[in-house]
Amino acid sequence: DTAVSQTPKYLVTQMGNDKSIKCEQNLGHDTMYWYKQDSKKFLKIMFSYNNKELIINETVPNRFSPKSPDKAHLNLHINSLELGDSAVYFCASSQSLTLAGTGRVFYEQYFGPGTRLTVT
C-alpha cells in the first residue's frame, strides 16, 4: 500500500544510453512532480504535471522528457545520458484546489523513495 512508488530504485548505465524512471501514486492526487537531488544534496524541481498537463518546466536539458499517461503516473525519460545526470531523482504528488476567481493552491507533497541514477 505504498503511497508513491518509483522503479527502479537503483539504475547504473553508461554514457549515451537512454533510460526511463517510472512513478506511480495511489493517493488520488491530481498533481505529480519530479525533483533532482544533486551531489550537494539540494532538492530541485524539474517538472510538474496537473491532471496530465505540464505546469512546471524548469531549466532542464531537453534530453529529459516527462510523460504522464494518467493522473496516477508520471514517468521520466532521459536520452543520451551524461555523467552529470548522476543524481537521486524523486517523484512526488500533491492535491490541488481551484477556487473560483482566485486560482489554484497546492497542498503538501508526498515523495517516493527515490531512484539513484549512476552514469559511468
Add this chain to the structure above:
Amino acid sequence: DQQVKQNSPSLSVQEGRISILNCDYTNSMFDYFLWYKKYPAEGPTFLISISSIKDKNEDGRFTVFLNKSAKHLSLHIVPSQPGDSAVYFCAASGSWNQGGKLIFGQGTELSVKP
C-alpha cells in the same frame, strides 16, 4: 541564488531536550512553508506546514514558528527522541498559481543522542 537557506548543516542534541532547526528565506512572495524529514535512502517525509497568515503551528512534538518580518522560520522538536535523527529540510512555496513548486533549503542533519 539560494532563496531558502538552512545555515546549520548539522545539529546534535541530547535525548529529551529541545531541538531547534532554523531556516531563512529571501523571497517575500513565499506564503506557504513546510518541513520535511529524510532518512538515508528514503524520500523526504512531510512533517508540518504553516501558512503565512499564521505565526505558529503545532502537531504533537513538532511546532513550526514563522517570523515574516525577519523572513525566518524554525522547527522545534520537544522532547527530542533518537528516532528523530535524520536530515530536516525546510521548503517554501508561493502557494497560489505557482504549480506547487517547492524551493528547498540544503538541509540540517539532526543527531539525537541517547
